[in-house]
Amino acid sequence: xxxxxxxxxxxxxxxxxxxxxxxxxxxxxxxxxxxxxxxxxxxxxxxxxxxxxxxxxxxxxxxxxxxxxxxxxxxxxxxxxxxxxxxxxxxxxxxxxxxxxxxxxxxxxxxxxxxxxxxxxxxxxxxxxxxxxxxxxxxxxxxxxxxxxxxxxxxxxxxxxxxxxxxxxxxxxxxxxxxxxxxxxxxxxxxxxxxxxxxxxxxxxxxxxxxxxxxxxxxxxxxxxxxxxxxxxxxxxxxxxxxxxxxxxxxxxxxxxxxxxxxxxxxxxxxxxxxxxxxxxxxxxxxxxxxxxxxxxxxxxxxxxxxxxxxxxxxxxxxxxxxxxxxxxxxxxxxxxxxxxxxxxxxxxxxxxxxxxxxxxxxxxxxxxxxxxxxxxxxxxxxxxxxxxxxxxxxxxxxxxxxxxxxxxxxxxxxxxxxxxxxxxxxxxxxxxxxxxxxxxx
Amino acid sequence: xxxxxxxxxxxxxxxxxxxxxxxxxxxxxxxxxxxxxxxxxxxxxxxxxxxxxxxxxxxxxxxxxxxxxxxxxxxxxxxxxxxxxxxxxxxxxxxxxxxxxxxxxxxxxxxxxxxxxxxxxxxxxxxxxxxxxxxxxxxxxxxxxxxxxxxxxxxxxxxxxxxxxxxxxxxxxxxxxxxxxxxxxxxxxxxxxxxxxxxxxxxxxxxxxxxxxxxxxxxxxxxxxxxxxxxxxxxxxxxxxxxxxxxxxxxxxxxxxxxxxxxxxxxxxxxxxxxxxxxxxxxxxxxxxxxxxxxxxxxxxxxxxxxxxxxxxxxxxxxxxxxxxxxxxxxxxxxxxxxxxxxxxxxxxxxxxxxxxxxxxxxxxxxxxxxxxxxxxxxxxxxxxxxxxxxxxxxxxxxxxxxxxxxxxxxxxxxxxxxxxxxxxxxxxxxxxxxxxxxxxxxxxxxxxxxxxxxxxxxxxxxxxxxxxxxxxxxx
Numbered sequence: 001x002x003x004x005x006x007x008x009x010x011x012x013x014x015x016x017x018x019x020x021x022x023x024x025x026x027x028x029x030x031x032x033x034x035x036x037x038x039x040x041x042x043x044x045x046x047x048x049x050x051x052x053x054x055x056x057x058x059x060x061x062x063x064x065x066x067x068x069x070x071x072x073x074x075x076x077x078x079x080x081x082x083x084x085x086x087x088x089x090x091x092x093x094x095x096x097x098x099x100x101x102x103x104x105x106x107x108x109x110x111x112x113x114x115x116x117x118x119x120x121x122x123x124x125x126x127x128x129x130x131x132x133x134x135x136x137x138x139x140x141x142x143x144x145x146x147x148x149x150x151x152x153x154x155x156x157x158x159x160x161x162x163x164x165x166x167x168x169x170x171x172x173x174x175x176x177x178x179x180x181x182x183x184x185x186x187x188x189x190x191x192x193x194x195x196x197x198x199x200x201x202x203x204x205x206x207x208x209x210x211x212x213x214x215x216x217x218x219x220x221x222x223x224x225x226x227x228x229x230x231x232x233x234x235x236x237x238x239x240x241x242x243x244x245x246x247x248x249x250x251x252x253x254x255x256x257x258x259x260x261x262x263x264x265x266x267x268x269x270x271x272x273x274x275x276x277x278x279x280x281x282x283x284x285x286x287x288x289x290x291x292x293x294x295x296x297x298x299x300x301x302x303x304x305x306x307x308x309x310x311x312x313x314x315x316x317x318x319x320x321x322x323x324x325x326x327x328x329x330x331x332x333x334x335x336x337x338x339x340x341x342x343x344x345x346x347x348x349x350x351x352x353x354x355x356x357x358x359x360x361x362x363x364x365x366x367x368x369x370x371x372x373x374x375x376x377x378x379x380x381x382x383x384x385x386x387x388x389x390x391x392x393x394x395x396x397x398x399x400x401x402x403x404x405x406x407x408x409x410x411x412x413x414x415x416x417x418x419x420x421x422x423x424x425x426x427x428x429x430x431x432x433x434x435x436x437x438x439x440x441x442x
Numbered sequence: 443x444x445x446x447x448x449x450x451x452x453x454x455x456x457x458x459x460x461x462x463x464x465x466x467x468x469x470x471x472x473x474x475x476x477x478x479x480x481x482x483x484x485x486x487x488x489x490x491x492x493x494x495x496x497x498x499x500x501x502x503x504x505x506x507x508x509x510x511x512x513x514x515x516x517x518x519x520x521x522x523x524x525x526x527x528x529x530x531x532x533x534x535x536x537x538x539x540x541x542x543x544x545x546x547x548x549x550x551x552x553x554x555x556x557x558x559x560x561x562x563x564x565x566x567x568x569x570x571x572x573x574x575x576x577x578x579x580x581x582x583x584x585x586x587x588x589x590x591x592x593x594x595x596x597x598x599x600x601x602x603x604x605x606x607x608x609x610x611x612x613x614x615x616x617x618x619x620x621x622x623x624x625x626x627x628x629x630x631x632x633x634x635x636x637x638x639x640x641x642x643x644x645x646x647x648x649x650x651x652x653x654x655x656x657x658x659x660x661x662x663x664x665x666x667x668x669x670x671x672x673x674x675x676x677x678x679x680x681x682x683x684x685x686x687x688x689x690x691x692x693x694x695x696x697x698x699x700x701x702x703x704x705x706x707x708x709x710x711x712x713x714x715x716x717x718x719x720x721x722x723x724x725x726x727x728x729x730x731x732x733x734x735x736x737x738x739x740x741x742x743x744x745x746x747x748x749x750x751x752x753x754x755x756x757x758x759x760x761x762x763x764x765x766x767x768x769x770x771x772x773x774x775x776x777x778x779x780x781x782x783x784x785x786x787x788x789x790x791x792x793x794x795x796x797x798x799x800x801x802x803x804x805x806x807x808x809x810x811x812x813x814x815x816x817x818x819x820x821x822x823x824x825x826x827x828x829x830x831x832x833x834x835x836x837x838x839x840x841x842x843x844x845x846x847x848x849x850x851x852x853x854x855x856x857x858x859x860x861x862x863x864x865x866x867x868x869x870x871x872x873x874x875x876x877x878x879x880x881x882x883x884x885x886x887x888x889x890x891x892x893x894x895x896x897x898x899x900x901x902x903x904x905x906x907x908x909x910x911x912x913x914x915x916x917x918x
Contacts, residue, residue, distance in 0.1 A: 006787060006788055006790075006791025006792075006794070006795070007784050007788040007789075007791045007792040007795065007862060008783065008784075008788070009524070009525050009527060009715070009792075009862070009863055010791065010792065010795040010862040010863060010865075011863070011864070011865030011868075012795060012798075012865055012866070016865065016866045017795075017798065019866065020798055020799075020802040020866055021798070023802060023805055023806075024798075024801045024802055024805050026801075029794040029795075029797065029798050030794075032797045032798065032801050032815065032817070033664075033695055033797065033817065034663075034664045034666065034815050034817070035664055035692075035695055035696045036666055036668075036669070038669055039668055039669060039696055039700055039701045040695060040696060041569070041694065041695055041696050041697045041700055043694035043695065043786055043787075043790045044786055045563065045566045045567055045694075045785075045786050045789065046566060046786070047563055047566070047781060047782070047784075047785045047786050047789070048785050048786075049782070049783060049784055049785025049786070049787065049788050050782050050783065050785070051783075052527075052529045052783065055529070055533065055779050055782045055783060056529065056532060056533055058782070059533045059536065059539075059556065059775070059778070059779065060536055060538075062552050062555050062556050062559075063536050063538035063539055063552035063553065063556065064538060064552055065551040065552035065555060065751075066538045066541055066545075066549065066550050066551060066552040066553060067548070067549035067550075067551075069541075069545070069549055071541065071542045071545070073542040073544050073545070075544060076766060076767075077542060077543055077544070077766075077767060079542070083494075085494055085497060085498060088498075089497070089498060089501040089502065089505075090501075091531070092501070092502070092505040093510055093511075093512035094505035094506065094508045094509075094510045094512070094513065095501075095505055095508060095510070095719070095720055096510070096526070096531075096717045096719055096720075097510040097511040097512045097525075097526050097717050097718070098508050098509060098510040098511070098718065098719070098720045099511075099516060099518060099521055099523050099718050099720070099721070100521075100718070100720065100721045101720065101721070102518065102845070103509070103833070103834075103837060103842060103843065104896065104899050105834070105837055105891050105894040105895065105896045105897065105898065105899060106507075106508070106509035106837055106842065106891075106894050106895065107507075107508055107509060107720075108458070108504075108507040108508065108895045108896050109459075109503075109504035109505050109506065109507035109508035109895075110504070110508050110720040110721075112459065112461070112504055112507075113501070113504050114720075114721075115461075115910075115911070115912075116461060116462050116463075116490075116912070118910055118911050119461075119463065119911040119912040119913060120489060122910075122911040122913050123487070123488060123489060123913070124487075128910075128911075128914075129910055129911075130910075130911070132721070133721075133722070135578040135579065135582060135723075135765060135770075136578065136765060136766045136767070137766055138763070138765065138766030139578070139582070139764075139765065139766070146621070166766065168763050168766050168767065169766050171740075171762035171763035172762070172763050172764060172765065172766055174762055175585075175589060175761065175762055175763070175764060176621070178589075178622075178623065179620075179621050179622045179623035180623065181623065221478065221482055223482065249472075249487055250472050250476060250478065250483050250484065250487075251478075251482065251483060251484065252481075252482060252483065252484055253484045256484075272540045273540050273541060273542045274539075274540045274771060274772045275539070275540065275541060275542070275543045275553060275767065275768050275771035275772070276543035276765070276766065276767020276768045276769070276771060277578075277723065277767075277769070277770045277771055277772050277773075278766065278767070289908060295721065296908070296910055297910065298904040298905070298908050298909055298910050299904070299909040299910075299914075299915055300899055300900045300901070300903050300904035300909075301899070301900050301903065302896040302897040302898060302899045302900070303889070303897035303898045303899075303900075304897045306458070306896065306897075308896040308897075308899045309899075310899045310901060310904050312901070312904040312905050312908060312910075313905050313908060314905075315905075317613075318581070318613040318614050318616065318617035319612075319613040319614075319848075320613065321613075321617075322613050322616035322617060322626075323616040323617060323619060323620040323626040324620070325613070325616075325617040325620075327617065327621070328581045328584065328585060328614050328617035328618040328620075328621045329579070329581055329582075330579065330580065330581045330613075330614050331579040331580060331581065331711075331718070331721060331722040331723070331724040332579070332721055332722040332723075333578075333721075333722045333723045334719055334720045334721030334722050334723075335717075335719025335720055335721070335722065335723060336719075336722075336723055338719075338720065342497065342501060344489065345462055345489075345490055345492055345497050345500075346494060346497055348468060348489060348490070348491035348492070349467075349468050349469070349470040349487045349488065349489040349491060350468065350470050350491070352487070352489065353470055353472055353475075353487060357475060357476060357477055360476075360477045360478055361477050364477070384477075384478055384479075384482065401546075402546075405546060405548070405549055410542065410544075410545055410546070410549065412544055
């Protein structure tokens with residue numbers, strides 16, 4: 001048996017290839033291609049094939065050019081310790097190498113796992129419906145805006161967002177809004193959370209969606225969510241609440257503060273920091289069920305009367321409804337949702353609540369220690385914080401961040417004299433070093 | 443020979459594997475130990491609390507009820523389920539790959555270099571001038587490409603309102619154009635299954651922002667008139683968008699950029715063998731010609747001035763962002779490793795074997811294939827049988843069936859794409875499963891599948907009475 005120099009992932013021997021060509025009735029593979037000469041390509045991409053071993057060495061060598069830093073970074077992307085059991089179960093090839101569950105009879109395992117993920121999000125949000133994922137928090141927010149545009153009978157076209165919002169998230173929202181002829185405007189904040197009085201003044205008939213976050217991009221716990229919900233209600237705007245899967249386990253239930261939609265990030269469970277790869281939450285009230293973007297798993301019965309799971313309400317989706325679909329999303333983050341569910345199951349409610357409480361306590365403790373340094377004040381906002389907080393420094397913030405980096409610590413510079421620091425179970429053991437570095441550079 | 447598919451004992455009337463919630467939930471008092479004041483917290487939280495051994499058994503059991511490419515043939519047409527080389531997982535698992543996206547460029551040189559290298563090889567493979575890695579999936583890549591086209595037209599003072607899409611295109615194309623705010627003009631397929639040039643002439647005009655085209659198209663046919671198509675669209679002032687779903691068929695033999703396409707997306711799982719993970723994560727990099735590069739999402743990565751490594755930069759007229767951060771980076775690394783493993787000859791050979799396999803399989807089928815010559819996939823017709831029923835019966839014969847009832851130009855379509863990874867004996871098995879199912883009795887088709895983890899599932903009931911969580915089941 002011999003195989004020509006080709007892809008190592010095709011099983012054909014030369015003899016088999018010849019027999020197959022004979023069965024088809026052509027002399028060689030090229031005869032099967034119907035590409036006019038004028039647009040044909042000679043096949044030379046200039047890419048030399050390498051061995052497995054060689055590529056692993058190459059990538060390790062390149063990636064090693066990253067500096068070895070202890071990251072105190074957050075602002076929408078977080079790393080918590082991911083238990084080994086998550087990798088070992090999610091990496092099972094039956095999960096990892098499967099496709100979307102178009103034949104549910106042979107996809108019951110993944111469907112059930114996604115059904116369970118949806119159920120966990122229903123518990124965490126208090127809303128009736130959660131889909132089985134969006135790409136990330138930013139695209140989920142964009143989808144919420146287009147949903148608001150479809151369901152709200154108001155003549156308005158404004159989406160109101162907090163003035164302190166991650167720039168990238170706002171940029172993604174703008175792209176979804178532009179296609180729906182919506183415009184994004186901001187409402188003011190006071191000391192890190194929504195200025196509800198001025199928000200109420202701004203609200204009006206033109207607003208189709210009011211968006212608030214808790215925790216905010218600076219880690220502040222929003223204190224007047226119910227009041228924000230009332231502002232939305234009074235003007236018939238959709239109230240979309242942005243949050244985080246860990247924070248949701250302890251913060252006020254979104255359903256109780258009047259949220260119509262919850263978007264946010266669930267990748268803090270199940271995923272390590274991964275250069276921004278995420279898991280978008282999308283949950284909403286029952287009345288919007290038929291306007292939900294993305295895939296939904298439902299329980300049904302099979303021909304034997306046993307419970308079985310299937311993708312459902314697919315007439316919302318692009319492969320059926322085409323340009324009238326609720327979204328263009330097809331591939332989502334299903335495997336990341338599986339990871340988050342396994343992580344949540346491993347923690348249990350006790351472990352999840354403990355993790356969330358630590359996010360509050362560690363942030364408070366670290367802020368106090370940084371505040372003790374001369375030349376730094378933290379937290380900047382007189383609020384409760386979750387994982388992260390802003391720090392005011394006397395010296396220019398970018399220079400301080402650069403100096404801290406030279407000491408082996410990464411923090412955010414978010415303004416001329418503002419830093420932001422994020423602490424989780426992963427870096428909590430390195431806070432002594434960070435505090436000492438602050439002492440040294442200030 | 444028939445593959446035996448995992449068969450599971452039924453436990454009387456019970457469900458096969460209980461939900462986590464049915465195995466035991468716990469309600470914890472959130473306020474008791476909270477550092478936050480009561481008015482900012484919820485009262486309690488109720489979630490499953492399995493032990494780690496129970497968790498391991500639960501998910502292992504679930505995995506055993508799930509077909510995967512490592513289980514056997516998975517010939518879903520247009521989905522391109524190919525083997526995912528294991529070593530790419532190890533490459534992506536490097537802790538240095540998993541850093542925070544807000545790191546300074548200075549401290550993330552390893553990632554920036556790998557991003558740059560991937561941009562470069564993708565540009566080469568597509569015949570494009572510039573690439574963004576940010577879109578987190580193919581459909582997100584489509585939206586990115588169409589937003590770039592829109593920004594380009596607006597920058598040049600052209601207000602164009604329509605995107606032209608062949609009727610046979612993927613549903614995402616239509617939904618993408620609508621999401622970007624365009625009206626969709628659907629182009630009927632010609633009698634030979636390809637774009638009809640006269641119909642195209644009639645469809646394009648001053649309002650045309652772009653034509654979105656899949657080539658080879660969704661029944662595997664190469665658009666032979668691609669040069670004329672490009673001329674017609676460009677003469678009308680429109681741009682030509684390449685849907686990369688079927689790029690696997692062209693590798694090494696044709697590049698979208700050489701055919702006159704201005705903008706394209708790559709589906710990394712379909713072409714570069716990244717795992718699909720039961721629905722995602724994917725990645726949908728977008729390539730463009732020079733004229734469109736200034737509109738790409740921010741940031742992109744380039745070589746810095748001499749010896750200074752790599753840097754992020756904002757394209758001059760960027761559309762902004764399409765993902766909160768840098769997209770699905772851990773997926774993109776796997777694509778890089780795959781491309782490096784195959785190189786020129788391997789990539790070309792992947793296309794050759796994919797097309798060989800599709801043609802060989804079609805040759806062995808008793809079903810008619812109305813359109814040809816096809817490349818990597820073909821739409822067989824189940825004729826007077828119901829394609830969905832034939833597909834369910836195929837499950838009993840130990841293979842995953844093809845995509846059914848789509849595209850609509852083939853009645854009772856069974857859109858089949860074996861990819862390059864199946865060998866002759868595997869294709870013979872697949873053909874036998876097709877033929878047995880196709881020839882089976884009405885009764886057998888109606889009651890199929892019988893050997894799977896679940897029997898035929900009631901889809902209508904699932905949609906009529908949506909139960910989307912264990913809480914909804916508890917309410918019954």
